[in-house]
Amino acid sequence: MPYRRPLFLAIVAASVFAPAVAAACGVSGPDGASxxxxxxxxxxxxxxxxxxxxxxxxxxxxxxxxxxxxLLGGTFDAPNGRHTFAPGFLATAGASWRLFGGPEVDETTGEAVDKNPFVVVSGALSFLSSTTTRGNERAVGYNAFDLRGGVVVGVTLAERFRPYILGRTFGGPAFWRYEGAAKQGTDLYHVQVGGGASVALGKGWAVYAEGVPLGERGVSGGLSTSL
Known part of the structure; x- marks a missing residue:
């Protein structure tokens, strides 16, 4: 049975909060770092x-x-005070591979079925460019790269609801200037553990929400459609 090759247009909004334990200083997609x-x-x-x-x-x-x-903004609390992020630019490229489960075609009936659990692995390279300021000082450039891989394990319920758990590992440098000296940052910890769910709305539309309480903490949500 032939498969369609759809385009997926996804609009994603995200925010993060600073945890008491560590995460990263790379890009981390729209949800930033902690x-x-x-x-x-x-x-x-x-x-x-x-x-x-x-x-x-x-x-x-x-x-x-x-x-x-x-990048819509944010803050970085360094030893010499709080630095504020200006709006900046984000870019990402990657791929995902469904190893097991998910939508399949039943060889006997020819109908689409969902096999549980589904397992998806992914990898992505991201880039962020912005500036930071402290008080009335001149803006300082902030550029970061982030390479990460992840795995998602979930199930499909009632043909529309897909809850899942996730694990990711990542790393990448960030380049900044601190008190006039060039600095290259690196990740303190290299993991992200959390979960989420997506809901199919019909006619190719879906929504999702995701929360990550361990490692690099964050929340995100989005809307997607297939063409």
């Missing part, structure tokens, strides 16, 4: 952003994705 080792032991780093992404399904199990977006 702790970063850039200057004197680092500090709380909270960012929010929005992205629009486009995906192309090359096979029933593989989707290639790319996206652009905006």
């Amino acid at each position: 702790l970063c080792a850039l200057a004197g032991g680092g500090g709380d780093n909270t960012r929010g952003g929005a992205t629009v992404s486009l995906g192309y399904q090359t096979s029933p199990r593989v989707v290639l994705q790319t996206g652009i977006g905006a």
Whole structure:
């Protein structure tokens, strides 16, 4: 049975909060990062952003994705005070591969069925560019890269509701200037553990929400459609 090759247009909004334990200083997509080792032991780093992404399904199990977006702002608490992020630019590219489960075609009846559980692995490279300011000082450039891989395990209920758990690992440098000196940050911890769910609304539309309480903490939500 032939498969369709749809485009997926996803509009995603996200925000984060600074945890008491660590996370990263890379890009992390629109949801930013929470702790970063850039200057004197680092500090709380909270960012929010929005992205629009486009995906192309090359096979029933593989989707290639790319996206652009905006950093909407945030703060970085360094030892010398609070630095404020200006609106900036986000870009990402990656792919996902459904290893097991999910939508399948029953060889006997030819009808579509959902096999549980489904397992999806993914990888993505992201880039962020912004500036920071402290008080009335001149703006300082902030650029970061983030490479991450992840796995999602979930089930399909009532043909529309898909709850899942997730685990991700990541790493990447951030480049900044602190008190006039060039600084290169790195991740303090390299994990993200959480969960979420998506709901099919019909006619190719779906919504999702995701929360990550462990490691790099964050929340995100989005709306998608297939063409």
